[in-house]
Amino acid sequence: MHRFDLRAADLRVLNSLTKYPSIPTYHELDPRDGTLLESATAFPADIIATEKVDGTNSRIVLLPDGNYVIGSREELLHARGDLIGNPALGIVENLRAVADRLVETHESGLHVYFLELYGGKVGGAARQYTTDPARFGWRLFDVVRLENWSEPFTWPQSRISAWREAGGQPFAEEQDLTDLAATAGLELTPRLFRTDTLPESVEGMHALLTERLPKTLVGLDEKAQGRPEGIVLRSPDRKVIAKARFQDYTRTLKRRR
Structure with missing residues (x-):
């Protein structure tokens, strides 16, 4: 394995390797009008439901050389030791102290905290x-732990993108994710329920959303409006994952009526 050096690394490759992949909707979206079709994602028997928080996807990338970078969903914004960080959406300002804490106990590999x-x-x-x-x-x-990072750094951009979107990133399974959060002193997105079955129909899933998440569980003050975005559904090993957003179900059912 080659020695990693952030100053010599191809930042375009690093950015692509550590981006968060797109997550499909539980019910398939109709490409013609964006409404939901009745075809649903097939899940194994054990399903974990968590709140989908409506903010901005952010990442802290812990690097093999003891450095870190902080990024948004699309861009790298700041590296350890930089005097100036990209101010986009307040990501660097709010997460730099978290990154400083995480990197102190990071031992090896390339780890990404989403x-x-x-x-x-x-x-x-x-x-x-x-x-x-x-x-x-x-x-x-979510957390990705990429221990064998040197080979992916030799891949072309097209291969990295295909690998990422096909689920190639080694994500932590549910118990590992829980342990990593506890060790890091970070709160997970709220765990709502575990089940062995999900509604197959659009109306059924809308009813489940309404019943199980009437109000956000991560409100920062009591005067906030409190409307939640939706739920993320995943298998414990994270091999199957999908999202169910209120707006998709509300729009679909409104148009049907």
């Missing part, structure tokens, strides 16, 4: 969580 930063002025949903534009929250929702 967090949802929310509240503040993060998008139109910020008011659902807080009335204070200076108040932010963050929740850990």
Whole structure:
């Protein structure tokens, strides 16, 4: 394995390797109008449901050379030791102290902590969580641990993208994720329920969303509006994952009626 050096690394490759993959909707989206079709994602018997927080996808990348970078979903924004960080959406300002803490106990490999930063002025949903534009929250929702990182750094961009979107990144399974969050002193996105079956129909899933998540569980103040975005569904090994958003089901059922 080659020695990693952030200053010599291809940052385009690092960015692509550590991006979060797209997550499909539980019910398939109709490409013609964006409404939901009745075809649903097939899950194994054990399914974990967590709240989908409506903020901005953020990442802390712990590197083999003892450095770290902080990124948004699409871009790398800041590296350890930089005097200036990209101010986009408050990601660096809010997560730099978290990164400083995490890197102190990082021993080897390339690890990525994915967090949802929310509240503040993060998008139109910020008011659902807080009335204070200076108040932010963050929740850990996934971790990738890429120990054999040297070979992927030789891949072309097209291969990295295909690998990432096909589920090639080695994500932590549920128990490992819980342990990593506890060790890091980070809160996970709220775990809502575990089940062995899910509604197959669009109406059934809409009813489940309404029943199980009537209000967000991550509100930052009592005056916030509190409307949740939806639920993420996953198998414990994370091999199957999908999202169910209120807006998709509300729009679909409205058009049907």
